[in-house]
Amino acid sequence: MDPRFTEQQQEWRAEVRAFLDDELPPKWERSTEFCEDEEYWKFAVEFTRRVSARGWIGLTWPTEYGGLGRPMIDRLILAEEFAYREAPLANTIGWGLAAGALLVGGTPEQKRRFLPPIARSDVFWAEGFTEPGAGSDLAALTTRAERRGNDWVVNGQKTYTTWGSHADVMFLAARTDPDAPRHRGISIFCLDLKAPGVTLTPLYNLGGGRQNHTFLDDVVVPADALIGELHRGWNLIMNAFYGGTVQAAYMEQQRVLDKLIAFCRSTRRRGRPLIEDPLTRDRLVEMSLIIEGQRLLTYQSLGTMLAGRPQPYAGALGVVVQKEGMPRFAELTNLISGPLGQLGEGAPFAPMDGGPEAWYRQAFRNHAGGTSQVKRMVLATRGLGLPR
Amino acid sequence: MDFVLDDMRLELAKVARDFFTDKSPLTAVRRLEDDPAGYDPGVWRTMATLGWTGLGHTEESGGSGGGVLDLAVLYQEIGRSLCASPHLESAVVAGGVLAAAGGQDGLLRAVLGGETTVVPALMEPGGEYGPAGIRLTGELTGGGIRLTGTKVLVPYLDTAGWLLVAARTGDGVTLALVDPGATGLEVTRSANIAGAPLFTVTFHHVAASGLVGAPSMGWDVLGPVLDRAAVLRSAQIVGAAERLLELSVAYARSREQFGKSIGAYQAVQYLCTDIAIAAELASLATLRAAALLDLGEPAAPAVAEAKARASATARLAAERAHEVHAGFAFMMEADVQLFTRRLRHWELDLGDEDHHRERLADALLG
Numbered sequence: 001m002d003p004r005f006t007e008q009q010q011e012w013r014a015e016v017r018a019f020l021d022d023e024l025p026p027k028w029e030r031s032t033e034f035c036e037d038e039e040y041w042k043f044a045v046e047f048t049r050r051v052s053a054r055g056w057i058g059l060t061w062p063t064e065y066g067g068l069g070r071p072m073i074d075r076l077i078l079a080e081e082f083a084y085r086e087a088p089l090a091n092t093i094g095w096g097l098a099a100g101a102l103l104v105g106g107t108p109e110q111k112r113r114f115l116p117p118i119a120r121s122d123v124f125w126a127e128g129f130t131e132p133g134a135g136s137d138l139a140a141l142t143t144r145a146e147r148r149g150n151d152w153v154v155n156g157q158k159t160y161t162t163w164g165s166h167a168d169v170m171f172l173a174a175r176t177d178p179d180a181p182r183h184r185g186i187s188i189f190c191l192d193l194k195a196p197g198v199t200l201t202p203l204y205n206l207g208g209g210r211q212n213h214t215f216l217d218d219v220v221v222p223a224d225a226l227i228g229e230l231h232r233g234w235n236l237i238m239n240a241f242y243g244g245t246v247q248a249a250y251m252e253q254q255r256v257l258d259k260l261i262a263f264c265r266s267t268r269r270r271g272r273p274l275i276e277d278p279l280t281r282d283r284l285v286e287m288s289l290i291i292e293g294q295r296l297l298t299y300q301s302l303g304t305m306l307a308g309r310p311q312p313y314a315g316a317l318g319v320v321v322q323k324e325g326m327p328r329f330a331e332l333t334n335l336i337s338g339p340l341g342q343l344g345e346g347a348p349f350a351p352m353d354g355g356p357e358a359w360y361r362q363a364f365r366n367h368a369g370g371t372s373q374v375k376r377m378v379l380a381t382r383g384l385g386l387p388r
Numbered sequence: 389m390d391f392v393l394d395d396m397r398l399e400l401a402k403v404a405r406d407f408f409t410d411k412s413p414l415t416a417v418r419r420l421e422d423d424p425a426g427y428d429p430g431v432w433r434t435m436a437t438l439g440w441t442g443l444g445h446t447e448e449s450g451g452s453g454g455g456v457l458d459l460a461v462l463y464q465e466i467g468r469s470l471c472a473s474p475h476l477e478s479a480v481v482a483g484g485v486l487a488a489a490g491g492q493d494g495l496l497r498a499v500l501g502g503e504t505t506v507v508p509a510l511m512e513p514g515g516e517y518g519p520a521g522i523r524l525t526g527e528l529t530g531g532g533i534r535l536t537g538t539k540v541l542v543p544y545l546d547t548a549g550w551l552l553v554a555a556r557t558g559d560g561v562t563l564a565l566v567d568p569g570a571t572g573l574e575v576t577r578s579a580n581i582a583g584a585p586l587f588t589v590t591f592h593h594v595a596a597s598g599l600v601g602a603p604s605m606g607w608d609v610l611g612p613v614l615d616r617a618a619v620l621r622s623a624q625i626v627g628a629a630e631r632l633l634e635l636s637v638a639y640a641r642s643r644e645q646f647g648k649s650i651g652a653y654q655a656v657q658y659l660c661t662d663i664a665i666a667a668e669l670a671s672l673a674t675l676r677a678a679a680l681l682d683l684g685e686p687a688a689p690a691v692a693e694a695k696a697r698a699s700a701t702a703r704l705a706a707e708r709a710h711e712v713h714a715g716f717a718f719m720m721e722a723d724v725q726l727f728t729r730r731l732r733h734w735e736l737d738l739g740d741e742d743h744h745r746e747r748l749a750d751a752l753l754g
Contacts (some may be wrong), residue, residue: 001390001391001392001393001394001397001457001675001679002389002390002679002683003389003391003676003679003680004389004683004685005389006389009389073389261752261753264753275753275754281746281749281753282745282749284749284752284753285745285748285749285752288748288752289693289696289697289748292673292693293669296391296669296672296673296676297668297669297672299389299391300391300392300672302391303389303390303391303392304391304392307392309392312668313664313668317664317665317668320661320665321665321669373654376654376657376658376661377654377657379661379664379665380651380654380657380658380660380661381657383661383664384633384637384657384660384661384664385637385641386637386640386641386651386652386656386657386660387641387648387649387651387652388652
């Protein structure tokens with residue numbers, strides 16, 4: 001047990017920071033989830049390809065699949081620094097979800113086929129899990145893929161497709177054996193979003209981004225687009241959910257907290273700097289505790305994985321803490337920023353250029369990847385052994 | 389960056405778990421509630437034999453090596469079992485002070501060997517934790533000191549060999565050793581929620597037996613030792629909270645209402661998961677603080693975070709456990725109350741949540 005980073009790891013952190021200083025102008029420091037500006041997206045794709053050019057997308061992957069074979073802690077450091085700068089790293093579904101599944105459950109041939117284009121940022125991915133009738137209860141999905149000759153023909157509807165309009169392919173979960181019990185008979189495919197029969201219609205979200213309904217009508221998917229084993233997609237969904245990478249979203253919150261502390265130093269209320277107000281100070285402490293809690297759980301989870309030990313509470317605790325912390329954190333930014341916190345970006349006198357207004361709206365994205373209630377159920381049943 | 393306990397410490401945890409399960413079942417914990425000493429001297433002697441009273445101290449000084457992280461592992465198990473002893477007060481706080489101040493090698497050796505106990509007398513009727521709360525007057529008299537004032541929440545006095553008293557001398561705090569039989573001492577046992585042996589001690593111009601460390605520099609010695617103790621109190625809380633979680637889960641599984649186990653109701657599941665989340669975060673913060681103290685790294689924010697989280701966890705774990713057990717846990721015959729009452733004492737000891745949140749604010753914001 002040593003909470004310190006090694007000198008080598010600190011040098012790596014400095015290298016990542018220097019890259020961001022060189023390649024990321026402050027005006028583009030914003031998440032790809034909540035910006036649809038065309039010029040911004042052009043930059044995001046270019047920026048992501050420059051990260052690829054360094055080999056950093058596949059930082060931890062085996063070299064034979066386009067990776068650098070570096071240790072997972074280096075990926076964590078990269079994630080922390082990118083999150084702190086809100087670096088517009090596109091293709092989260094590609095390097096996160098798809099690559100994670102491929103690394104865990106892909107055949108060597110599938111890995112050779114799909115991973116290098118992700119590492120190069122040649123192919124951008126969208127997620128195709130959620131359906132109108134299958135959200136938290138994902139195994140209720142009804143989109144089906146039927147065998148026709150060498151191909152599969154897909155029919156159904158996906159929804160909340162984030163980055164759908166910026167993606168080339170979809171990481172699709174479809175039912176391939178309608179007669180099997182519902183957790184069996186699901187398979188994962190790489191579906192070409194430019195193929196005939198794919199229709200995306202926009203859904204604009206509260207955060208300011210675009211998601212989509214994705215209609216799939218007789219879309220032909222070649223047999224070699226299968227990821228993992230036929231009918232075994234559920235195992236892949238359960239075991240490889242963003243498993244190939246490590247996230248550090250708490251560093252986005254650290255960035256917000258730092259901005260807020262600066263705001264409190266420069267703002268006077270009730271005759272004194274806001275930073276001296278005891279209630280405000282305690283709220284800033286609460287925000288810091290929300291951040292540190294996630295940091296501790298992230299470090300523990302990574303360390304436990306590297307030590308080859310089973311995750312405490314079946315690995316279900318960290319995600320609850322993260323999801324439940326998000327809206328509270330955003331609420332605290334608004335409680336501190338005061339009456340002008342409702343003003344948006346660009347408005348005169350908007351504190352922190354409208355940050356609190358956006359942070360509050362965007363915090364309701366915390367359901368992505370499963371609601372906090374579902375995660376609590378998992379923690380209670382799989383983590384604590386309570387009955388279903 | 390390595391954030392898991394190594395095999396040696398996991399082994400220590402296992403040995404300690406077995407030891408306290410055997411020596412301190414909850415039936416024994418109940419029996420000791422009526423005991424004036426408040427702990428089992430036989431168990432204490434065995435702990436000394438195992439080297440645990442000298443844990444965290446160098447072998448040259450009479451200790452058995454190891455650091456705060458080893459102690460934290462031990463304290464999680466002490467907390468789980470509710471095993472009472474003057475370990476934190478004597479071995480950690482007094483032993484830590486004697487080791488840091490120097491000049492009392494014989495007494496330090498006896499403390500670390502568990503042969504005698506020295507109990508700190510810090511808190512005063514003003515109820516303020518920290519150097520500003522020390523108002524008991526110390527009158528320095530040519531190498532000695534005379535003490536006038538009152539200390540509260542003084543632990544394990546019945547069996548103590550010495551009192552370690554913090555006194556106000558001008559702008560500073562001076563530490564002194566006092567014989568519990570000294571003339572001018574007035575001692576009363578105080579009723580308290582934990583049923584712990586806690587005493588109010590009034591000093592009427594009491595001559596101390598000697599100073600510990602330099603006059604008026606006492607807090608420089610005491611402060612770092614209390615940080616270490618706060619981390620261990622946190623570990624103890626974590627252990628007790630995890631035991632409450634286990635009791636709550638077991639009860640929720642076995643208790644049936646409306647034709648099914650109450651643990652299948654999400655409202656009850658939320659109560660249980662609340663304890664798990666708070667205890668896990670407090671545990672990680674505690675281990676991080678312990679590791680940083682051992683490494684000699686700046687640890688003040690980590691210590692404050694650990695005790696702030698642990699103190700909050702102490703309240704939450706008890707409250708949620710009572711909600712799960714409902715009327716059953718309101719009965720003295722149920723075990724939950726044994727934890728509830730002690731957790732309240734530990735929550736408030738060595739700085740409560742507010743105290744440590746203020747420290748965090750100072751560290752974060754200046």
